[in-house]
Amino acid sequence: MEVGHVADIVNNQKMIIAEIKNKHNTTKGSDKVRIYDGLAGLLGKKEYRDYKAYYVEIIPKGAIRYDMPFVPPDNTTRTRRVANDNIRQIDGYSFYELATGEKDALKKLYKALPAAIAQCCQDLQEENVYFQQNVEFDVEFEKLFFKAFGVDKG
Numbered sequence: 001m002e003v004g005h006v007a008d009i010v011n012n013q014k015m016i017i018a019e020i021k022n023k024h025n026t027t028k029g030s031d032k033v034r035i036y037d038g039l040a041g042l043l044g045k046k047e048y049r050d051y052k053a054y055y056v057e058i059i060p061k062g063a064i065r066y067d068m069p070f071v072p073p074d075n076t077t078r079t080r081r082v083a084n085d086n087i088r089q090i091d092g093y094s095f096y097e098l099a100t101g102e103k104d105a106l107k108k109l110y111k112a113l114p115a116a117i118a119q120c121c122q123d124l125q126e127e128n129v130y131f132q133q134n135v136e137f138d139v140e141f142e143k144l145f146f147k148a149f150g151v152d153k154g
């Protein structure tokens with residue numbers, strides 16, 4: 001979707017709408033309420049009535065998987081938003097699998113990026129050893145990926 005809209009993406013085939021944040025602590029509580037209300041508003045529109053809306057945290061706290069109702073607290077009323085099974089909070093690893101239908105999609109993407117970047121650099125006739133695929137990189141990648149997402153080799 002265009003910048004400034006409530007959600008970042010709409011997938012009409014899978015009937016999902018998503019607002020995506022890079023990390024679990026990117027958004028303040030008051031902003032989460034605004035996101036919830038915006039997603040609820042989209043689901044109230046005729047063209048999105050049968051969709052599911054997701055608040056996506058690509059890097060979750062504690063490297064855990066979740067796909068649960070999104071019920072952010074509203075500090076002004078001291079209540080939480082009403083649970084709606086069609087407005088969900090999900091970790092990035094689970095969301096990439098949901099959106100693509102591909103198991104381990106996020107890991108596959110992250111593993112492919114260095115080679116793609118190296119190819120772009122090569123195409124630009126630049127030498128960049130940082131993006132060359134090697135065993136040392138693979139070992140470090142696996143450690144960092146496990147720390148962020150709790151997903152091990154495979």
